[in-house]
Amino acid sequence: MGFLDIKNATKSYGAVKVLYETDISVEEGEFLVLVGPSGCGKSTLLNMIAGLEDVTSGDIAIKGRSMIGVKPAERNIAMVFQSYALYPNMTVRGNISFGMEMHGIAKPERERKIGEVAELLQIQPLLDRKPGQLSGGQRQRVAMGRALTRDPDVFLFDEPLSNLDAKLRVDMRTEIKKLHQKLGTTIVYVTHDQIEALTLSTRIAVMYGGYVQQLGTPKEVYDNPANMFVAGFMGSPSMNLFPARVTNHDGTIAAEVRLSDGTQARLPFASGTMAAHEGREIVLGIRPEAITDRDGADRNSSAIHIVEAPVELTEPAGSDTFVATNMGGKDITARFRADVQVKAGDRFPFAINMEKAVAFDPKTEARIA
Structure with a gap:
């Protein structure tokens, strides 16, 4: 049994099946990347882990506890979205603090955690600015900082770098990898960018057509592709x-x-x-x-x-x-x-x-x- 277990999970919208029987076991501290083209089912699977989508059949469990019927707020997960989802009328400090306030965390503890994540992400000078005064990379750091204060069991990243320019994507990839190595957190990360998948992950699930085509380490997936789709999709230039x-x-x-x-x-x-x-x-x-x-x-x-x-x-x-x-x-x-x-x-x-x-x-x- 893993830290996060996806057991024979499926998702259908009426008669349309968008995710077929999926089995993935994620160990504590792993960095799992779900990668594939648009419409392959990767974001659907992430949303099912988060509780934003119901599981049609099968099960998803965190730390041995089934998440079926458990509300997103009760799952002890933290999610970083593609759009950052920051409150434009709040300062950076307010954005990072808001979730903790909603969970009734006392102000001294909130301030301590804000200080910790601001130092970790090097955003101390930005704490009194509003999102509109920040660059895309800075906004992404704030979104990550807000997630970090939760101390969750699992971090979920939904294409967090897709809105950034090419150079900034490379820089932020490095920051996310350093963060994972430092904190040892369990991460499930969705992307369509196979370079992100290869550079960030400890394991990759390559998805296409609602199926996991191959699950393995970056080296296994790159050197020993299970089929022609994986061979052609992973690598730049491709095989x-x-x-x-x-x-x-x-x-x-x-x-x-x-x-x-x-x-x-x-x-x-x-x-x-x-x-x-x-x-x-x-x-x-x-x-x-x-x-x-x-x-x-x-x-x-x-x-x-x-x-x-x-x-x-x-x-x-x-x-x-x-x-x-x-x-x-x-x-x-x-x-x-x-x-x-x-x-x-x-x-x-x-x-x-x-x-x-x-x-x-x-x-x-x-x-x-």
């Missing part, structure tokens, strides 16, 4: 997915891939697990960082294979250069070193690390190796 055929030449099992110039490339698999699939059509998955220039390839890998292929496009990106080619009729993105001299129209050697390759069934989209 390259292209058709191939499993062949056997003199005992070497390889993925045979057609290039844009009509030639065939053979990519031997790093292990013998694909021998059982000889002759089968598959979808091969390889991340951009596993397709690079020859000198940039992983020197610790014994499964680097060179494929000469036409370069279709180059995109300098500061520390890297992204290079596009085509395999199996699909556009492929490779991550080269920034100083590699390569241009569109070249026929260039791509170094492919087959230790990092995964294979999927093109019909079911499930991973087969």
Whole structure:
């Protein structure tokens, strides 16, 4: 039993089912991120934990106590919203204090907690300002400060950074991660941003179509995606997915891939697990960082294979250069070193690390190796 247990929970609106049987057990101090595209059910699940949505079937329990029928105010949870939900007519001090006043906490204790969270979040100079005088990042800190004074069992974050600009999102990600490491609180965090999911979480639940597609650590989800949706959704740029055929030449099992110039490339698999699939059509998955220039390839890998292929496009990106080619009729993105001299129209050697390759069934989209 975990600290927060979601047991076979579903949600329906009339005949429309938006969340299918969901089982997640969250340990105390974990940082669980629910990630997926709009409409996948992640915010619905968060609202069910908060008590803002009823559970159609199944159960949600916190510290072994079922939350079915328990009002949101009685769940000892704190929620940080996308919109911050600050009272515009109150000062920062008033916003942070308001919830404590409603729970009958004495003024000296309120002042002590305000001082603690203001120092923790570095918002002491802002306490007498109103929300309209604050930047987006400052408002988000105030919303977090208000939640922190509750000392809740579980923190719930509903896309808290989506209204911030790109640089501020990165800064606030760092602040939230530091906060979690310092306080050791249990957090459930909803986002559609897979970079947020990978950088913040101790575990990720990737959701799509009302189902949890995969639940695991960031490394598990990134390196060993359960299906093609997870492979394509997690990572930036996303995993390259292209058709191939499993062949056997003199005992070497390889993925045979057609290039844009009509030639065939053979990519031997790093292990013998694909021998059982000889002759089968598959979808091969390889991340951009596993397709690079020859000198940039992983020197610790014994499964680097060179494929000469036409370069279709180059995109300098500061520390890297992204290079596009085509395999199996699909556009492929490779991550080269920034100083590699390569241009569109070249026929260039791509170094492919087959230790990092995964294979999927093109019909079911499930991973087969």
